[in-house]
Amino acid sequence: MKTITIEGQLRSEYGKKATRQVRSEGQVxxxxxxxxxxxSFSAPAVAFKNLVYTAEFQLAEIKLGTKTYKCVLKDLQFDTVTDELAHIDFLELVEDKPVSVSLPIKIVGQSEGVKAGGKLVVKIKALKVKALPKYLRENIEVNIDKLELNGNIRVEDVVAENIEITNSPRIxxxxxxxxxxxxxxxxxxxxDAKKK
Known part of the structure; x- marks a missing residue:
């Protein structure tokens, strides 16, 4: 799985004034x-570009001094005026502790219905899942080979080993x-048939 390495500095000061100072230095x-x-830490805004502006699911390896944390992106906040990254929450991955994340869906196969002239419509792009960190992966494959014309593949049809899908099964x-x-x-x- 793809991992983005981010080097940051621990923060010692908190509050609005300290946070504003951090942002004014181009840090998040x-x-x-x-x-x-x-x-609590800060890192240059450019360090997050490949992690934030992508549809891929990736891990973040955050280096703060001598310590390294393996994390997943949990929440983002953008400035309402400038649209710049304002704050990021990371969830540390602990080996025996399940985490809840969104994994992108990867459509694979060739649908029977498309071969018959139908059009494939993808309704959702990611699934909410719960799993131990070792079972996390870049995406969940959904095979559409048996998808007929006017047919649906629902969340309940997806089989993912060692991963619990938490979306409603009928979606x-x-x-x-x-x-x-x-x-x-x-x-x-x-x-034509009626004419005959």
């Missing part, structure tokens, strides 16, 4: 929680809908 205030201790992930051209062809065929 951050917090790591979920482990033995809560750690559709992808469906194949009939295209206008296919509807017109079917209507024309029905007219």
């Amino acid at each position: 205030p951050c917090v790591i929680y979920g482990g033995a201790e809560t750690v 559709p992930i992808a469906s194949v809908v009939m295209t206008r051209q296919l509807r017109q062809e079917e209507a024309a065929n029905e007219k």
